[in-house]
Amino acid sequence: MISQETAPAVPPLPHISKLVIIGVGLIGGSFALALRQAGLVEHVLGIGRSPENMQRALALGVIDAYTDDFAAALPGADFVLLAVPVRQTAHIMSNMAPYLDTNTIVSDVGSTKQHVVLAARAHLHAHLDRFIPAHPIAGTEFSGAQAADPNLFRNKPLILTPLPENSPQALAFVEALWQHCGAKISHLPVERHDQILAAISHLPHMLAFTLMQHIRTLGGNDPMALLRLAGTSLDDMTRIAGSSPEMWRDICQDNRAALLAQIEAYQAQLSNLHQMLAQHDDQTLERLFAEARETRRHWLETKNQSP
Amino acid sequence: MISQETAPAVPPLPHISKLVIIGVGLIGGSFALALRQAGLVEHVLGIGRSPENMQRALALGVIDAYTDDFAAALPGADFVLLAVPVRQTAHIMSNMAPYLDTNTIVSDVGSTKQHVVLAARAHLHAHLDRFIPAHPIAGTEFSGAQAADPNLFRNKPLILTPLPENSPQALAFVEALWQHCGAKISHLPVERHDQILAAISHLPHMLAFTLMQHIRTLGGNDPMALLRLAGTSLDDMTRIAGSSPEMWRDICQDNRAALLAQIEAYQAQLSNLHQMLAQHDDQTLERLFAEARETRRHWLETKNQSP
Structure with a gap:
C-alpha cells in the first residue's frame, strides 16, 4: 500500500487594513515587520511613550505613522497588539476601551497571563469575545524598535490562552497571524x-x-x-x-x-x-x-x- | 611632562625541538596548533589510545607522528603535556617516569589540581622541580583532534598552581608557552x-x-x-x-x-x-x-x- 502524505494545513490568509501596535519595542516591532514581510498588512500605526523610539520605528519602516492619542488611533483598526510591560496592561486597557470598535480583534504578548486576563475582565469586559491572550516565547537581550526583526518568531513557541468568551473566528484569526510569523502554536489554560x-x-x-x-x-x-x-x-x-x-x-x-x-x-x-x-x-x-x-x-x- | 608608555612585558621566546602531547584531543591538539602557529616548536609527537583519533590528528597537521610507546617517545623531549582525563593522570605518570629525561619539563591541563599533584608526588617524585601543574579554562562542547583550534586559549584564563619544588626556570618556561597561546595567566595555590x-x-x-x-x-x-x-x-x-x-x-x-x-x-x-x-x-x-x-x-x- 502506498502511503499518502497530506500537505500541512495552510492557515487562511488573514488581511489587516489597519494594524495598531501599542508598544513598538522588540516584540511589537518584530510582529509588525513579520506581518509586513508576509504581505498581510496595509497600514501600521504605532502608539508609544518615547518619541525617539517612535521616530526610529518610522525611519526603519516598522510603522507607517505614530500617535499617542487612543481616540484617534483605534477607530477602524482590524487588529490591535498590546506589546507593553505586563504591569502597564490594565492602565492601557482602560484607556483603550472607550475607542475600540466592536469588530476590532485585540491580543497581547504578556509573559504572565493571569494578571492580563484579570485586567481584560476589568477593563475590556464588553470586548472579551475579541480579546485573545497570547505569549510569544521569543526575545533577545536587546530592546527597542531598532532591535525589531521579522524572523524573531520563526520556529519559536507561541502560547495562546483562550478565554471561554473568545469567538472561534477571532481566535483563528490571531492563530493565523502568528503562524504567518513562523511561530509554533500551542494552546494552554491561563493558569497552566x-x-x-x-x-x-x-x-x-x-x-x-x-x-x-x-x-x-x-x-x-x-x-x-x-x-x-x-x-x-x-x-x-x-x-x-x-x-x-x-x-x-x-x-x-x-x-x-x-x-x-x-x-x-x-x-x-x-x-x-x-x-x-x-x-x-x-x-x-x-x-x-x-x-x-x-x-x-x-x-x-x-x-x-x-x- | 610627557608621559612615557612602557611596552608590555614580552615573554622570552621559548623553543621546543621535540614536543610530546599525551592525549591529542581538544585541549592537547589546540595547544600543539597554537605553538606551531607561534613558530615555537619543531617536531610534535602524539601519544594516544585511539588510532583513529591519532590518524586524524596527523592528517590535520596537529602532530607530526604518533606512538603508544613511552619508551620510544619520551627520551629527548623538551616538553611533555599531559592532556588526559584527570583520573588517568596517575596511571600515565607511572608509565612515563622511567623514560623521562632529567631536563624535560612536564605540565598538565587537569581541571582539578589536588588529585594531579598527589599523583605527581607519588609517581614523578624525582621530577617535581620540572612538573608544573596548569589548568587552561577553555573548552567547547566538541572533543577530539578534529576540534583542535590554535585560537582556543586566546584571551582565556590559564591558572598555574606551582609547587614549592618547582624550578623558577621551568615555571617561567611553561608560563611563556601559555602566553604565546594567548592565555591570561594567574597563579594560585593548589587548594585555592x-x-x-x-x-x-x-x-x-x-x-x-x-x-x-x-x-x-x-x-x-x-x-x-x-x-x-x-x-x-x-x-x-x-x-x-x-x-x-x-x-x-x-x-x-x-x-x-x-x-x-x-x-x-x-x-x-x-x-x-x-x-x-x-x-x-x-x-x-x-x-x-x-x-x-x-x-x-x-x-x-x-x-x-x-x-
Whole structure:
C-alpha cells in the first residue's frame, strides 16, 4: 500500500487594513515587520511613550505613522497588539476601551497571563469575545524598535490562552497571524500557562540571579578576582541575570505562588544531588548526569525537527 | 611632562625541538596548533589510545607522528603535556617516569589540581622541580583532534598552581608557552584553585544538571510537552548539562568537599530569595536582581578589556 502524505494545513490568509501596535519595542516591532514581510498588512500605526523610539520605528519602516492619542488611533483598526510591560496592561486597557470598535480583534504578548486576563475582565469586559491572550516565547537581550526583526518568531513557541468568551473566528484569526510569523502554536489554560512558565522561564532566571549573587558574595571586596578566572560555563549560566530587574520584580509579583512552588521543587532536587555527593554515591550521581544529558539531547533533536 | 608608555612585558621566546602531547584531543591538539602557529616548536609527537583519533590528528597537521610507546617517545623531549582525563593522570605518570629525561619539563591541563599533584608526588617524585601543574579554562562542547583550534586559549584564563619544588626556570618556561597561546595567566595555590573552580565551574554544572533533571521530573511521562514551550533562557541554563557524565562524576570525586560547600552556600542564597518572594519583599528582590546584573555588567566590561 502506498502511503499518502497530506500537505500541512495552510492557515487562511488573514488581511489587516489597519494594524495598531501599542508598544513598538522588540516584540511589537518584530510582529509588525513579520506581518509586513508576509504581505498581510496595509497600514501600521504605532502608539508609544518615547518619541525617539517612535521616530526610529518610522525611519526603519516598522510603522507607517505614530500617535499617542487612543481616540484617534483605534477607530477602524482590524487588529490591535498590546506589546507593553505586563504591569502597564490594565492602565492601557482602560484607556483603550472607550475607542475600540466592536469588530476590532485585540491580543497581547504578556509573559504572565493571569494578571492580563484579570485586567481584560476589568477593563475590556464588553470586548472579551475579541480579546485573545497570547505569549510569544521569543526575545533577545536587546530592546527597542531598532532591535525589531521579522524572523524573531520563526520556529519559536507561541502560547495562546483562550478565554471561554473568545469567538472561534477571532481566535483563528490571531492563530493565523502568528503562524504567518513562523511561530509554533500551542494552546494552554491561563493558569497552566503561568505554572509552566514558572518552571521553564521564571525559575531559570531566579537561578541565574542567585548564582551571580552567590559569586558576588563569595568574592567579598573583589568579586572580579574570581570572575576573571571564569570560563564560558559561568557566562552561560548567568547571561539571563543581565535581564531587567524591574521586569523580573513584576513577573515575581504576578506569578508568585507558582514560582515559589518551582523554587521549592528545585531545592529538593539540589538537596538530593548534595546528598548523593556527600554519601559518595557516585554511580547514582553519574546516572543523574546521564539522564539530564539524555533529556537535553532529546529536546535539541525535537527542536531541530521542522515544525 | 610627557608621559612615557612602557611596552608590555614580552615573554622570552621559548623553543621546543621535540614536543610530546599525551592525549591529542581538544585541549592537547589546540595547544600543539597554537605553538606551531607561534613558530615555537619543531617536531610534535602524539601519544594516544585511539588510532583513529591519532590518524586524524596527523592528517590535520596537529602532530607530526604518533606512538603508544613511552619508551620510544619520551627520551629527548623538551616538553611533555599531559592532556588526559584527570583520573588517568596517575596511571600515565607511572608509565612515563622511567623514560623521562632529567631536563624535560612536564605540565598538565587537569581541571582539578589536588588529585594531579598527589599523583605527581607519588609517581614523578624525582621530577617535581620540572612538573608544573596548569589548568587552561577553555573548552567547547566538541572533543577530539578534529576540534583542535590554535585560537582556543586566546584571551582565556590559564591558572598555574606551582609547587614549592618547582624550578623558577621551568615555571617561567611553561608560563611563556601559555602566553604565546594567548592565555591570561594567574597563579594560585593548589587548594585555592580547587575551591575557586568549585564556585565558578563545578557548582554551575551541578545547577545545570539539576535544572534539567527538575524539568524532566516535572514533565512526568512527556517532558517534551514542557520543553517544546521553552525558549533560550532554559537553553542557556542547561547547555552545560550536555557535558560528559563520566568526566563530571570524576570531578565530583576529586573536588567533593569544596563542591559540597559551594552547593550549601548556593542553597542558602536561594532560600534567601525564596523568603523575599514569600514575604512579598519585592523591593529587596529587585535590589538583588539589580546587584546581580551590575556584577555581571562589570564582569563583561573587565573581560572585554584587552589583557
